[in-house]
Amino acid sequence: MRLYAVVAAGGFRRYATYRTATLAGVFTNTVFGFIVAYTYLALWDERPRLGGYDQSEALTYVWLGQALLMTCAMMGAGFESELTERIRTGDIAVDLYRPADLQLWWLAGDLGRAAFHLLGRGVAPMVLGALAFDLALPDSPWMWPAFLVSVLLGVVVSFALRFLVALSAFWLMDGAGALQMAMLAGLFFSGMLLPLTLFPGVLGEVARALPWSSLLQVPADVFLGRYTGWGLLRAYAFQAGWAVALLLAGRLLQTVATRRVVVQGG
């Protein structure tokens, strides 16, 4: 357990090193936040209460999206390209000999990364957004920890998905294509482009049931006070269910994959 805490702290520190990059990222998130916020304003001007959100809730959704983009790695950005690279080059063999579990090791590192991105690239755009627009911030102080739990579950689901995709490199050798597809799915089905409640008909139902909705749609709805009491527990159960299922799938794939590892020479 202590080992994984150290790995997580390492993940945090690693990203904390890039200070200019973090500042630049905050700038970009803020610029995009403004652009998207104005388009949402135009949309909600035409149709107030679209998708069950009023205007300030819709704006809050925009800024939550910018704040969580890196935290929940909706477009990727994290360990996955590193892991596929290690699989491609064969360095993965070294990892497998370490007295640590492969999946837990990468999960710990990714949690550290997510924690840094939440603080480094999440807080500042959210504050700037709140200064420029009338956002619907939680009334009850309890909503903040409730939101953080949902974000944590979202990060685990995101990790589990990216771990699965990265392991596909054992079979595909070049993981670039699979990673790109995963990024597309993450962007579209997380609700980053538009809240999933605005997706029409069956597409909307499917999108809300898929694991990616745990990355933004569910945490945002928790933040906006959509879920209280049992509803909140159900939202958590939805996220945790996907997290467990995907982590188990990753574990299974890892076992199958490691049987395939052939270490050349030495």
Next chain:
Amino acid sequence: MEAAAGPRPGTAEVAFADRSRLVEGVRAYGLIVAMWLRSTLAYRASFVMTTVGNFLMTGFDFVTIMLMFSHVDALGGYTLPEIALLYGVSASAFGLCDLLLGSVGRLGQRVRDGTLDTLLVRPVPVLAQVAADQFALRRLGRISQALLVLGYALVTLDIAWTPLKVALLPVMVLSGAAIFGAVFVAGAAFQFYAQDASEVQNAFTYGGTTLLQYPPSVFARDLVRGVTFIVPLAFVSWLPALYVLGRDYPLDLPRWVAFLPPLVAGGCWVLAGLVWRVGLRSYRSTGS
């Protein structure tokens, strides 16, 4: 009498030095691009997959707009075909620029890992080398997606076409690409100082094209002012495209500004060239 053997070092040669350097740069750019094309096409399947991915990736921008229009008939007073025209022009211009120059965004990484030094000692303009570096043909995915949307706009829009409007279309795309290109180069020059701040450049380039995909009526006046007078992105699509659509310009600008894009593009390149020179001169290797 002695016959002149070869060109004499003289005033004429000095006067043409700048031009020959430009020709040399373009030639080098072509050679490096050709090399990357050969290497890209060596892995056909990978190329097809990444191009399709590129197509889908940028296509999502328009899918978002279509999803919005499944709930409304107009956004900021503009219909879907009208927005498709704004989108098509801006995205084609950006796609063209991204294909030709997109790699300059990687400059910061080269500064960080020290590989920029290799480019400096070669007898070829650095900008040409950086621009052609890892030339990514998959970016054709973005351009084809943009041209499809532009085609959709031109088919569905009911425009009273005049020869002037027809001529303005290719001018918009080409000058727009040039304006975006100048922003790319200026942003890259900024990375000589701020080595890992490539995201600032993304805010102006990717952010800029996203902004231009929506009508100016959607945004606050100050934002529109900013992209008209400070970073003149409004000349990529808004001002000329609104002339084609016969709609009012933002900020009560006169009608002739629709024909300024080539001039604005030229001005941007002069500035970008200056910024690039200053940046390159001030470059200190990481030395590691």
